[in-house]
Amino acid sequence: MTFSTMVGELAHAFINTFLIFLLTLIGSLPLGLVVYFGKKSRFKPLKWLTEVYISIMRGTPLILQIMVIYYAPPLLFHVTLPGNWRFSAVVVAFVINYAAYYAEIYRGGIESIPVGQYEAAQVLGYRKTQTFVKIILPQMVKRTLPAVTNEVITLVKDTSLASAIGTIEMFTKAKQIAVSPRSPGMLTFLVAGIFYYIFNVIVAFGMKKLEKALDYYQ
Amino acid sequence: MHILDIRNVRKSFGDNEVLKDISLTVDRGEVVSVIGPSGSGKSTFLRCATLLETMDSGTLRYMGETVASMQGDRIVYTKDLKKIRSYFGLVFQNFNLFPHFSVMKNVTDAPISVQKRDPKEVRETARELLDKMGLGDKADAYPCELSGGQKQRVSIVRALAMKPEILFFDEPTSALDPELTGEVLKVIRQLADASMTMVIVTHEMAFAHAISDFVVFMDGGVIVEQGTPQELFEGTKQERTRQFLQNYQR
Numbered sequence: 001m002t003f004s005t006m007v008g009e010l011a012h013a014f015i016n017t018f019l020i021f022l023l024t025l026i027g028s029l030p031l032g033l034v035v036y037f038g039k040k041s042r043f044k045p046l047k048w049l050t051e052v053y054i055s056i057m058r059g060t061p062l063i064l065q066i067m068v069i070y071y072a073p074p075l076l077f078h079v080t081l082p083g084n085w086r087f088s089a090v091v092v093a094f095v096i097n098y099a100a101y102y103a104e105i106y107r108g109g110i111e112s113i114p115v116g117q118y119e120a121a122q123v124l125g126y127r128k129t130q131t132f133v134k135i136i137l138p139q140m141v142k143r144t145l146p147a148v149t150n151e152v153i154t155l156v157k158d159t160s161l162a163s164a165i166g167t168i169e170m171f172t173k174a175k176q177i178a179v180s181p182r183s184p185g186m187l188t189f190l191v192a193g194i195f196y197y198i199f200n201v202i203v204a205f206g207m208k209k210l211e212k213a214l215d216y217y218q
Numbered sequence: 219m220h221i222l223d224i225r226n227v228r229k230s231f232g233d234n235e236v237l238k239d240i241s242l243t244v245d246r247g248e249v250v251s252v253i254g255p256s257g258s259g260k261s262t263f264l265r266c267a268t269l270l271e272t273m274d275s276g277t278l279r280y281m282g283e284t285v286a287s288m289q290g291d292r293i294v295y296t297k298d299l300k301k302i303r304s305y306f307g308l309v310f311q312n313f314n315l316f317p318h319f320s321v322m323k324n325v326t327d328a329p330i331s332v333q334k335r336d337p338k339e340v341r342e343t344a345r346e347l348l349d350k351m352g353l354g355d356k357a358d359a360y361p362c363e364l365s366g367g368q369k370q371r372v373s374i375v376r377a378l379a380m381k382p383e384i385l386f387f388d389e390p391t392s393a394l395d396p397e398l399t400g401e402v403l404k405v406i407r408q409l410a411d412a413s414m415t416m417v418i419v420t421h422e423m424a425f426a427h428a429i430s431d432f433v434v435f436m437d438g439g440v441i442v443e444q445g446t447p448q449e450l451f452e453g454t455k456q457e458r459t460r461q462f463l464q465n466y467q468r
Binding site: 216 | 268269270300303304306307308310312314315316317318327328331332333360361362376380
């Protein structure tokens, strides 16, 4: 296998890496807010359930969570899952794991907003949902952006954990290429590393732009 | 009909009884100042009147409409608080402007999205008010670009844009230096001249003396003495009031 074939195959597998990344963000960023509301719920069972969920998501390895999501349904319910279940399981595992982290980040952001903001909104007659959507949420986004950026960058690297169950993405591909005969060997991992790095530089740049865009107020 | 009629308010935080049977009525065009040492309960009293705190017992009426009343020994608040809230405005000690909104949006958002008034009319009203307060060039600025005095004037405009029947001030100049205090007091004086009904919790004795129709002195959760500024400041009857006012020489 030539060097350029290897790079081409990695690039092709990167599409899946990017998909896992994108779908995880699309799923977990809003779900984190739902989890936050669950944790803040006055309905105690829901509150406890959410707390246990966050605790497990943060307290066990993500690689283990991926394996549980992938292997548990067929073993427990004796169902045959469709061929693309491998990919779906990875995305599901990532979404519910990252949502737990985002929920905590959001909580920190929301609780740092002065109570006076709520009081001003209340006196002006805003309803609770209006207050949250118009007053609290935009300020929360600004306050949590640096922490969210951290998580997003970690997510880029975490996508490689999908290789634990053999999902086709860049890292799985790199492992396959490296052990195949007449391949560039270890060099494959170096190239994969460069792919991750370049992507993260782009992500960091984009997030910085976003932070700048919110710099118009303090 | 009183604009505000609040009676027999009691309020405790845990074992600490902060308000012990406070009553006050305010009529149209009246300016009432509430003075007293820190911890005397005057801010809590204001927060009860503006529904930021619930009273433990007492009655509250705005424009003759009952907001809270006693049923037996239980206090009951009306369900329709939205309408009641439209009767009053509140200016906070630390402004509480919305930092992510421009000055214009701070002023116009609630009239448009809460009161559902015509955006064009609201913006015109806002411009007039901002001009009147010397903030005509600040409509597009963000709160972080303003001085404390400007912030407080914006928050006064924000309250006025809701067209309240009565405006409450919770120590509106306590976060400002003397110079900025002056510019905010000037604005409040303008409002008094325009017959705005106001209740002002303040530590500015000279200001309270000059501007008020009625002054209430609170201490330890009770109204110690009340009356016209002349009665309270010049013909002080209670020893506690005299003690409090001794540092204030007019």
